[in-house]
Amino acid sequence: MSTTFCNFWKHSWMLKRRTFSVNSLVNYQRVVLGIETSCDDTGAAVVDENGKILGEAIHSQKEVHLKTGGIIPSVAQRLHKENIDRVVNEAVRSSGISLHEVSAIATTVKPGLALSLGVGLSYSLNLVKRYSKPFIPIHHMEAHALTIRLLHQVEFPFLVLLISGGHCILSVANGISDFLLLGQSHDESPGEALDKVARRLSLFKLAECSSMSGGQSIEYLAQFGEKTFINHKPPMTHYQDCNFSFTGLRNHYNCLIKNLEDKEGMVLRGCALVLESLKIQKTYVMNQGQKMKAIILAAGYGTRLLKDLQSVNEQKLQDLIGIPKPLLPVRGFPLISYWIEALKAGQDPKDVFIVTNEMYYGKFKEWAKNYPSVAVISDGTSTNEERLGAVSCLQLIIETFKIEDSIMVIGGDTLFYEDFHLQDVLKNYDVLYQGNNEANLVLSYICKDEETKKYGIMETDESQRIQAIKEKPLPTDTSSRQACPCFYLFSKYTLPCVKEFLDEKKDAPIDEKDAPGHFLSWLVTRKPVYFYSISGRFDVGNLASYLLCNKYFQEKISKLNYLQ
Known part of the structure; x- marks a missing residue:
């Protein structure tokens, strides 16, 4: 069982390959402020591009947690809040530079205690906004794996066993952005x-x-x-x-x-x-988790993409006319096949359902010959004007197949960067579900200021729970830059809410109930919905976004099952 994992430098901010113009820096061209609050220690450090620590500070919670015989998440959260400002200021002060001179801010976003991670993320995003700095989301187990190279001349590849208070991972480090997962605790x-x-x-x-x-x-x-x-x-x-x-x-x-x-x-x-x-102890346990179905929404008509394709003269692009977005070739493979290959690692193929429209139903059935156990149905519509909308298509699948388990909802025109790993997301959701079986989980990434008016923007609290979602707000209307792609994990206790939402919106125009984001915005006021941070996504909506996605995959992705 081998999967690619661990990649935080490559798609956040590559210290050795990309430069920022920071005119105020005199002694250091590139300097990063790192903030860590994944568990029970509040840590900060300023490091230059050569790995030299210019300043650091830490506050340990050990004595407090010893009294209770272990870490209590709410206590850890409170102590992080009380000490993070002092720790960061102390690290910056001891480095001899100011926050204005820092080139970027890097912060642990996963894995760890959700309440603790939320403190560091919230504090860091405030700094990012205040000082207009790039943000680097860090997977702290990946950071552990590479730390040895700051201290010793260790050449790739090397075997690394990562054992911490919360994890146990065995992997081969082939390069800065190339890790092979051999095993982990289930x-x-x-x-x-x-x-x-x-x-x-x-x-x-x-x-x-x-x-x-x-x-x-x-x-x-x-x-x-x-x-x-x-x-x-x-x-x-x-x-x-x-x-x-x-x-x-x-x-x-x-x-x-x-x-x-x-x-x-x-x-x-x-x-x-x-x-x-x-x-x-060396053993294996299948990752049971809780039972879950996967639903891929693929009933859109791709009107924006079609308009773009009809306006170009290049024959290679015109040949794409008539192909639904989920079946567009990305590095030579249909876009949706990346998801099916990832789902095969943890899902019974019989638990994967795709809903499309009557116009493209035949093309999906032809594609599905490679995946005969995947169920494909049509929503019965033939034009964009008579479309049901994504939420209605979701309910169609639930009713048609009498689904009563929790579900994974995937936008058929959505893909993620190569540092995304489905199994990490599912494990995070399992933890949430064990604590509250009504919990739901969505993904989040930091978008640019000018992009807020394109997406649904989440406003969250320090426990990583979503409090509200603003649909395409102006940058001045919200301080949040957390965009939400079409990928949701809904508890089985949330399924009745889909029909309830549609019943409430039955007389509303299609634009108010089409996109899943409308349902999510409605849901967060009724059920607990949390977020899981990722570095970015591709949403294939027009020709430019398709070409960008295809180019990225040709340059960066080598395996069809990279999403695992």
């Missing part, structure tokens, strides 16, 4: 498992462990214990791959503790056994 991380076992043992009450984290406490006490006092084989070792699972081990030891907690020496011996099991 549930919780070893750090999380250790913290939970330590909390169950109340290790923070022991004098010698009072200033240690859960993992540190277990590691310390394990040296005095007996790792073989119980003969326990690591689970699922018969799977021949590089993935990890720690939830089963943690539950096993919690049960063991309950049965043996009255026996003398249990703590020391148990710690040794837990630590040894985590060291040798």
Whole structure:
């Protein structure tokens, strides 16, 4: 199981390939302010293009969380808010330059605790707006993988095992923007498992462990214990791959503790056994998540694109007339095929549905011969004037196939940059769903000022929940620049809302109920909707956007299943 992953430099801001004109800089051509709030430490640093740290500051929350035996997200959020301004100012001050001289601002946007990430993102976006600086969204596990090259002359390729409080990833770093994922934890991380076992043992009450984290406490006490006092084989070792699972081990030891907690020496011996099991554990668990159907909306008529194609003389482009946007060739493959290949990695093909119109139904059925299990239906319309609209097409699929599971809704003319990975989004949604089964998730990226009047713009709070969506506002009408592409994960408890929305809008003109954004704007006042940050998207609406998308894919994308 090999997929490409980890790419934050290539499509945010390439330090070694792209330059910004910053006339005020004297000593440093390019300098980045980095801000990190993914978990329980508030950190900031100013770094030049050669990797030299010019100034840094950090505030640790360790002592607070030790008292509760682990990190409480709401507490971590409050402490980030209280300290982020001081930490950033201290880092900038110690660097000897001003914020006006910074070339860009880089901030961790994923993965991590949503409440913590929201503090850093909100603070950074305010700085970006105030100082008119480029913004670099950072995947902090990717940053961990490359940090070694700041300290040592490590050549590519190299094998990297990333173990943190929230993750466990094994990958091969082939280059700055080229990572091969070999395996990862399909549930919780070893750090999380250790913290939970330590909390169950109340290790923070022991004098010698009072200033240690859960993992540190277990590691310390394990040296005095007996790792073989119980003969326990690591689970699922018969799977021949590089993935990890720690939830089963943690539950096993919690049960063991309950049965043996009255026996003398249990703590020391148990710690040794837990630590040894985590060291040798190598297993695979299928990413069950919660059951989900995928619906691709492809019933548009592409009127803008058709008008553009009819106005050009180039035969190669005129040959595209009559091809629906989702079937346009992108690097030689139909646009929609990128999504199907990505969905095949985690979806039963029988759970993928496409809705188109009568004009293009035959073309989609011909394309679907390569994917015989994918269901294709027509909305029954033959012209743009009689179109049902995307939300009505969504309801058509739900009713026709009697869907009762959660759904993934994908715009058939939408693709994302190469650092997008569907499995990361699904895992993020699984976490949300476990906390609130009515939660919904959409994607968000930062658009330019002049682009706000083209898209629906989200206004969010620090917990990454969407409070409102403004449809195509002027830049002066909102401080937000968070655009929302057509990709949504809707809880099964949200499905009845689709019909409710259409019933309310039954007498409204088509323009008020056509685009999915209208439904989303209506939904955020009724159900919890959160966002997941991405670096950007392609929305193939006219000829210029199609050519830009195709050019990007020809230059950057090498695999049909890159979206996985």
